[in-house]
Amino acid sequence: MNYEPLLQLFVDKPGEYVSGEVISQELGVSRTAIWKQIRKLEGAGYQFEASRRLGYRLLSIPDQLSVEALSSRLDAQTFGKTLHWFDTVESTQNLARAAAEEGAEEGTLFIAEQQVSGRGRMGRGWVSPRGKGVWMSMVLRPSVPIHFAPQLTLLTAVALCRSLKRLTSLPIGIKWPNDLLIDGKKISGILLESAAEDERLRYVIAGIGISVNLEQLDYPAELLDKATSLRISSGTKWDREDVIADFLKEWEQLYFLYQEQGFGLIITLWEALSVSLGKSVRLVTPQGEMVGVPIGLDDSGAIRIKLADGTIKPVFSAEMGEPL
Amino acid sequence: MNYEPLLQLFVDKPGEYVSGEVISQELGVSRTAIWKQIRKLEGAGYQFEASRRLGYRLLSIPDQLSVEALSSRLDAQTFGKTLHWFDTVESTQNLARAAAEEGAEEGTLFIAEQQVSGRGRMGRGWVSPRGKGVWMSMVLRPSVPIHFAPQLTLLTAVALCRSLKRLTSLPIGIKWPNDLLIDGKKISGILLESAAEDERLRYVIAGIGISVNLEQLDYPAELLDKATSLRISSGTKWDREDVIADFLKEWEQLYFLYQEQGFGLIITLWEALSVSLGKSVRLVTPQGEMVGVPIGLDDSGAIRIKLADGTIKPVFSAEMGEPL
Structure with missing residues (x-):
């Protein structure tokens, strides 16, 4: 890997201090210019120790994905076959959407x-x-009508939950429809944006955020009791x-299985992983609030809510509160 | 209305010839410049008669919508309350979509x-x-989940069919899902583009094309047996x-009725206007072809197809052929 000249000086002497004088001579720049460059590298995730007497010492370089290494590990047929890596973006979701409008492949x-x-x-x-995390978005072009778009949301949550549980053995569960929780705190977010023409889905952009190596200090204080x-x-x-x-492999398998065999398997897997079933909750829907017990999914992907009077109501869209 | 100076000369003398000499003097331009301007106006739909001896005579001005007149006639609460008129656009659909992304109101x-x-x-x-037609697109922000987007397509076809039948008394019927036909030929097109975030519809752009005053010569030859x-x-x-x-009034009424009372009324109205029911047809779906008899809509907006073995299959998305 090629580093910029300043960084190269440190990488060449791992763990050692490099004095300001040496850097000045090697690069032909002022002490102030060095200090500014160090600050910039710190902003990009490099960690330095500074000593007035000894100079600077590189403590750690930021965790960075290797596209080559990642690509060589993906044995997916389709998912991630074309992979665009960026250092800093506004939002991967916006990039993927623009690409989909331009005809990017599934x-x-x-x-x-x-x-x-x-x-x-x-x-x-x-x-x-x-x-510190996995921030990514993928273009999907499923051959199902718009009615079934919510099923893809549930499918994606199932795939992510299964792959993360297998990898980490952590007690991860799915809160309806697609939040992954550990002890009630969120570790990932899934956002599926659909574009349809009449009943035909033109494309779906699946945004996936996985909080992998974030530390407490990475979260704003008000999120600490909600996120992990x-x-x-x-x-x-x-x-x-x-x-x-791991996730891409699991996701692709379920995605193609679903398109061949339908939603039944996904219902079974989702219900087995869900932490939302069997406990009374408050739901805020566009039509108003209700209290009831989620008992499972129906064939369309709506959640079935058992109300106090025993009737069962399918809910398509709602904010679901904590168990009462 | 203010016309450009050349046009004003003709508008001031309706039905009369204006000689090239007079125009030259009045406007201080050459004969060639006049001829070029006349050609430009012809391109914009004005019709002139040219006489070597007498000059030019304005035969007809193009049919043009008056935004003021139209706005004053719309007694809609919401539909068309904000109205943007353009002479020439690439596509009204693209304009409306861009506006919706920027937050344009329903x-x-x-x-x-x-x-x-x-x-x-x-x-x-x-x-x-x-x-010669009505080419327009409207921003909708319905408070229904994505599952129900196809119902809006059917609702829009019902509203357009009802309003055109009332106005013209022509025998107009709906071909599933949303084409309006007279004697098997298409007189309008409806295209609903939906943008959703998970199960929540962010907006729907409803594109409406109504072939009002097109003549045979306006159609390419290959469309003459399909379009009227x-x-x-x-x-x-x-x-x-x-x-x-007329259409906007009918459409708005049905739209708000639907959001209050659900899809039942729309099913009844659609089935009454449909020309697709009761006749055996071939359907090309993403999953393959089938032959069967459409017998009605189901609660989700899918069409129910009775197959040869008597089973009934809901079809969400297909190209429907002519009756066999």
Whole structure:
């Protein structure tokens, strides 16, 4: 890998201090210019130790995905076959959408080290600091009509939950429709944006955010009781390439199985992983609030809510509260 | 209305010839410049008669919508309350979509005299010559989940069919899902483009093309046995402002009724107007071909097809052929 000249000086002497004088001579720049460059590298995730007497010492380089290594590990037919990696983007979702409008193929994947305007549901933001998570969006072109788009949301949650549980052995569950939780705290977000022409889906952009190696200090204070990461929950760092490769494989398998065999299998898997069933909750729907017990999914992907009077109502769209 | 100076000379003397000499003197331009301007006006739909001896005579000015007149006739609460009129656009659909992404309100309407790249279904074109039809797109923000988007397509076809039948008394019927036909020939096109985030519809762009006053010569030869217009079918010209005002009123009423009371009423109205029911047809679906008899709509908006073995299959998305 080629580093910029300043960084190369440190990489060449791992763990050693390099004095300001040496740097000045080697690069022909002032002490102030060196200090500014160090600050810039720190902003990009490099960590230095500074000593007035000894100079600077490189402590750690940021975790960065290798596209080559990742590509060679993906044995997917379609998912991630075309892979676009970026250091910093506004939002991978916007990039993927623009590509889909231009005709990008199914499986085209956009991954970024950090997003400066990561997007969550309902116009909310998404915390996506550099090198600490999986921030990616993929183009899907499913051959199902628009009625079935919500099924893809549930399918994606199932695939992500299964792959993360297998990899980390953490107690991860799905909150309806597609949030992944550990002990009630969110570790990932899934956002599917659909574009349809009459009943025909033109494309779906699946945005996936996985909080892999975020630490407490990466979250704003008000999110600390709502969000966690694989690292916070397990106490160890995880290889993001493992996370991506495992998930894409699982996701692709379920996706093609679903298109061949229908939604039945996904219902079974989703219900087995769900933490939303059997407990009374409040639901805020566009038509108003209700309280009831979610008991499962129906064939269309709606959640079946058992009301106090015993009737069962399918709910397509709602904000689901905590168990009462 | 203010015309450009050349046109004003003709408008001031209706039916009379204006000689090249007079025009030259009045406007201080050459004979060649006059000829070029006349050609330009002809391109914009004005018709002139030229006489070597007498000069030019204005025969007809193009049919042009008056935004003021139209707006004053619309008694809609929402539909068309904000109205953007254009002479020439690529496609009203693209304008409305861009506006929706920027936050345009429900009911914001884009109308053009002509579209140079009018869009139909499946990437097909749409013949939209100047001043001869209603070429428009409206922003909808329905409070229903994505499952129900196809119901809006059927609702729009019902509203358009009802309003055109009332206005023209022509025998107009609906071919599933949303084509309006007279004697098997298409007189309008409806294209609903949906943008959704998970199960939540962000917006729907409803594109409406109504072939009001097109003549045979406006169609390419290969469309003549498939397409007609109100004018061709009835032998008379129709006021486009009548067509628009009537339709918007009917459409808005059904739209709000549907959101209050559900899809049941729309099923009843659609089935009453349909020409697709009761006759054996071939359907090409993404999953393959089938032959069967459409017998009605189901609660989700799928068409129910009775197969040869008596089973009934809901079809969400297909190209439906002519009756066998």
